[in-house]
Amino acid sequence: MKKLLALVALVAVAGSVQANTVAWINSTDTNWDGANWYNVETPANTGMPVAGDSAYIDSDYTPFGLPILPAAMPVISSTVSNVALFMISPFYSAQVTIADGGSIGVDSLTRIGHGDVNAGSGITATLNMTGGYMVSALIQLGYNENDGTNTLAAGHGVVNMSGDAVLHAGAMSFGQEMGAYGFDANAIGTGQINMTDSAFFLVNGDVTAEGATWVGSGMISATGAGESISYIYNSVDARTEFTVIPEPATFGLMALLGGGMLWIRKRFTI
Numbered sequence: 001m002k003k004l005l006a007l008v009a010l011v012a013v014a015g016s017v018q019a020n021t022v023a024w025i026n027s028t029d030t031n032w033d034g035a036n037w038y039n040v041e042t043p044a045n046t047g048m049p050v051a052g053d054s055a056y057i058d059s060d061y062t063p064f065g066l067p068i069l070p071a072a073m074p075v076i077s078s079t080v081s082n083v084a085l086f087m088i089s090p091f092y093s094a095q096v097t098i099a100d101g102g103s104i105g106v107d108s109l110t111r112i113g114h115g116d117v118n119a120g121s122g123i124t125a126t127l128n129m130t131g132g133y134m135v136s137a138l139i140q141l142g143y144n145e146n147d148g149t150n151t152l153a154a155g156h157g158v159v160n161m162s163g164d165a166v167l168h169a170g171a172m173s174f175g176q177e178m179g180a181y182g183f184d185a186n187a188i189g190t191g192q193i194n195m196t197d198s199a200f201f202l203v204n205g206d207v208t209a210e211g212a213t214w215v216g217s218g219m220i221s222a223t224g225a226g227e228s229i230s231y232i233y234n235s236v237d238a239r240t241e242f243t244v245i246p247e248p249a250t251f252g253l254m255a256l257l258g259g260g261m262l263w264i265r266k267r268f269t270i
Contacts, residue, residue: 019084022049023056030075030097051107054085057125059094076102076132083107086136089125089155090114100131100163110136113157113191114143124156129165129199139169141191157191160223161199169203172210174219193242196224201242206233208240215242 026036034047049055075097082105113125141157174191211231214220222229226247233240
C-alpha cells in the first residue's frame with residue numbers, strides 16, 4: 001500500500017516551470033546527478049532534468065552537436081524528479097536501470113525504442129527494473145519514425161522486470177508508428193515486457209482484451225522456468241494488473257514445506 005501511495009504522489013502535475021530538453025552525456029559515471037546532464041536549449045546550464053523537462057537517454061548525441069558519447073548508462077537508485085517526457089534511445093541503442101529504492105514519474109510520455117530515420121532501423125532501447133518503480137501517463141514500447149516518404153525506421157523497446165519492480169502506465173502501446181504522415185499500416189516496431197519474481201505491471205482502465213493479445217502473443221511474458229503471466233481487471237482501483245504466477249512445482253513444494261513444518265510443530269509439542 002505504501003508503494004502504491006508513493007506512485008500516486010509521483011504523478012503530481014508539474015507547475016509552471018520553464019521546460020528544457022536535457023540529455024544524458026556521461027561516459028563513465030552512472031549516477032543520476034547534475035554533472036552528467038547537458039541542457040540542449042541552454043548549454044551553459046547543467047543539472048538534472050526537473051519537472052516539465054524532456055529527458056533524453058541515448059548512446060550517441062552527435063545529432064545534438066555534442067562530442068561526448070555516453071558509454072555509461074544511468075542507474076536510478078533513489079527518488080528522482082518527475083519529468084514531462086522520458087525518451088530512451090531516440091537515435092541509437094541505450095538503456096536505463098531502475099534499481100531497488102529507485103523511482104521516477106513521467107507526466108506525459110515514456111518512449112522506449114524510438115527508431116530514427118537518420119540512424120536507421122534495428123534500434124533497441126532497454127529499461128531494466130531490478131526493483132523500484134516507474135509511473136508514466138503513457139508508455140510506448142517500440143516506435144517507428146516516418147520521414148514523410150513512407151521510409152520507416154523501426155524502434156524496439158524492451159522492459160526487463162525482476163525483484164519487486166512496479167511499472168504503472170496510464171496508457172500503453174506496443175510498436176506504434178509516427179502517425180503524422182498517415183502510414184500507420186506499415187508499423188514494424190516491437191515492444192516486449194519480461195517479468196519474473198514479484199514484478200507488477202499495471203495499466204489504468206480495463207485493458208483485459210488487449211492484455212489477452214499482449215500475453216497471448218508473448219509481448220508480455222514470464223522469464224522464469226515454468227512461470228506464467230496472470231492478468232485481471234481490478235474494478236476497485238480501475239486498472240488492469242499483470243503478475244507472475246510461479247511454476248506449479250513451486251506451489252507443491254510450498255505446500256509440502258508447510259505440511260512438514262506443521263508435523264514438526266506437532267511432534268515437538270506433544
